[in-house]
Amino acid sequence: xxxxxxxxxxxxxxxxxxxxxxxxxxxxxxxxxxxxxxxxxxxxxxxxxxxxxxxxxxxxxxxxxxxxxxxxxxxxxxxxxxxxxxxxxxxxxxxxxxxxxxxxxxxxxxxxxxxxxxxxxxxxxxxxxxxxxxxxxxxxxxxxxxxxxxxxxxxxxxxxxxxxxxxxxxxxxxxxxxxxxxxxxxxxxxxxxxxxxxxxxxxxxxxxxxxxxxxxxxxxxxxxxxxxxxxxxxxxxxxxxxxxxxxxxxxx
Ligand SMILES: Nc1ncnc2c1ncn2[C@@H]1O[C@H](COP(=O)(O)OP(=O)(O)O)[C@@H](O)[C@H]1O
Ligand SMILES: Nc1ccn([C@H]2C[C@H](O)[C@@H](COP(=O)(O)OP(=O)(O)O)O2)c(=O)n1
Numbered sequence: 001x002x003x004x005x006x007x008x009x010x011x012x013x014x015x016x017x018x019x020x021x022x023x024x025x026x027x028x029x030x031x032x033x034x035x036x037x038x039x040x041x042x043x044x045x046x047x048x049x050x051x052x053x054x055x056x057x058x059x060x061x062x063x064x065x066x067x068x069x070x071x072x073x074x075x076x077x078x079x080x081x082x083x084x085x086x087x088x089x090x091x092x093x094x095x096x097x098x099x100x101x102x103x104x105x106x107x108x109x110x111x112x113x114x115x116x117x118x119x120x121x122x123x124x125x126x127x128x129x130x131x132x133x134x135x136x137x138x139x140x141x142x143x144x145x146x147x148x149x150x151x152x153x154x155x156x157x158x159x160x161x162x163x164x165x166x167x168x169x170x171x172x173x174x175x176x177x178x179x180x181x182x183x184x185x186x187x188x189x190x191x192x193x194x195x196x197x198x199x200x201x202x203x204x205x206x207x208x209x210x211x212x213x214x215x216x217x218x219x220x221x222x223x224x225x226x227x228x229x230x231x232x233x234x235x236x237x238x239x240x241x242x243x244x245x246x247x248x249x250x251x252x
Contacts, residue, residue, distance in 0.1 A: 047119065049148050052130040053197060054156030055189045056182060057167035058211045059218060063156065064130050066219045071226045074124040078132040081114040082106055083174075101175050103184030105134050105192065108141035116146055126229070135192035139199065152225060153200040156218075158211035160186055 050073065054060045064075045082100065086093045092110055099106045111132065119127055129150075133139035143149060163186070167177050176185065200206040209221050 047148060048126045049150045050126075050128050050152040050154060051132060051150040051200070052128055052154050052156070053133075053193065054154075054211060055158060055160070055163045055193070056176075056185045057163035057165075057170065058156040058158035059166070059215070060130050060156055062215055063154075063218060063222055064128050066215070067128055067222060067226065070219075070223065071126070071229050072124070073126040073128045074119075074122045075128050075130060076115055076118045077130040078111050078115065078134075079130075081118060082111065085110075085114060097175070101181065103176060103181045103188060105138070105188060108135070108138045111138065112141045112145045115142070119146070133196050134189075136195050136199070139196050150200070150205060152207065153205045154222065154225070155197055155200075155206055155208045156211035157208050162212060 050067075052060045052064055061077060061079075064073075064077070067073055068075050082096050086097045086100075096106050096110065115129060115132065129142075133142055164179070164182055167182050168179065170177050176182070197206065201208075207222075207225050209218065211218055
C-alpha cells in the first residue's frame with residue numbers, strides 16, 4: 001500500500017554506537033538507546049508507525065501533541081476519528097455512538113478503515129496511532145488491512161484512581177467521560193488491552209512509561225525514544241522528510 005520514494009532506512013539499521021562523518025564532525029547516533037531492541041527499525045516500503053497505548057485519561061493525547069511538536073509526526077487519534085464519524089452523520093455514526101456510550105470497543109473494521117483513510121491522505125511517513133490497538137482484534141485487523149507492524153509502541157502506565165480523576169476533569173463534553181462509563185471502559189481496558197501490551201512487550205517493541213507526574217516530566221521520558229529521528233533531521237536537514245515521503249500505491 002505504501003511506497004517509499006527514496007529510502008534512508010539503512011541508517012536505522014546501525015547499532016547504537018555507529019559513527020557518521022559529516023564535514024569535520026563525527027556524529028554518533030542511537031546513543032540514547034540502551035539496547036538494540038529499542039532502536040526503531042522501519043522496514044522498507046512501510047510507514048513509520050508508533051502505537052500509543054494506555055487507559056482512558058492516562059495522557060496519551062496530551063503526550064502525542066508534544067511528540068508531534070518535537071518530532072513532526074502526524075497524530076491519528078482513533079477516538080477522534082470515531083467522534084468525527086459520529087458528527088458527520090455517517091451510516092456508522094449511530095452504532096459508534098452507542099458503542100462509545102456503553103464504554104465498549106467499536107468493531108475493528110470500522111476503526112481500521114478510518115485510520116487507513118487518514119494515513120493515505122497524509123504526506124507524512126511518521127504516524128502516531130493513538131488509542132489503538134485496544135484489543136487483539138484491533139491489532140490483527142490493522143496488520144491485515146494496512147499491512148504494517150508498528151516500529152515503536154508506547155504504553156502510558158497510570159494508576160486507575162489517577163485516570164478516573166483526569167477523565168472526570170477533562171471537561172470536553174464527551175459522552176463517555178462520566179463515572180459509569182469510565183468504570184466500564186477501565187474494565188474493558190483490563191480485559192482487552194493487556195494481551196496487546198504483552199504481545200508487543202514480548203516482541204521488544206514496548207516502551208512502558210510511568211504516566212504519573214507533570215506533562216513535561218513525562219515527556220522527558222518519551223523524548224529519548226524518538227531522539228534518533230531528530231538526529232536524522234539535523235544530519236540531513238528538513239529535506240530528509242521529502243525523501244521519506246509515502247505515496248499511495250495506486251499513484252505510483
Ligand atoms: N501528566 C498529567 N497530569 C495531570 N493531568 C494530565 C496529565 N496529562 C494529561 N492530563 C489531563 O488529563 C486529561 C486526560 O488526558 P488525555 O491526554 O486526554 O488522555 P487520554 O488521551 O489518554 O485519554 C486531560 O484533561 C489532560 O489535560
Ligand atoms: N481503537 C479504539 C479507540 C477508541 N474507541 C472508542 C471507545 C473509547 O472509549 C472511545 C474514546 O477513545 P479515546 O481514545 O478518545 O479515549 P480514551 O483514551 O479512552 O480517553 O472511542 C474504540 O472503540 N476503538
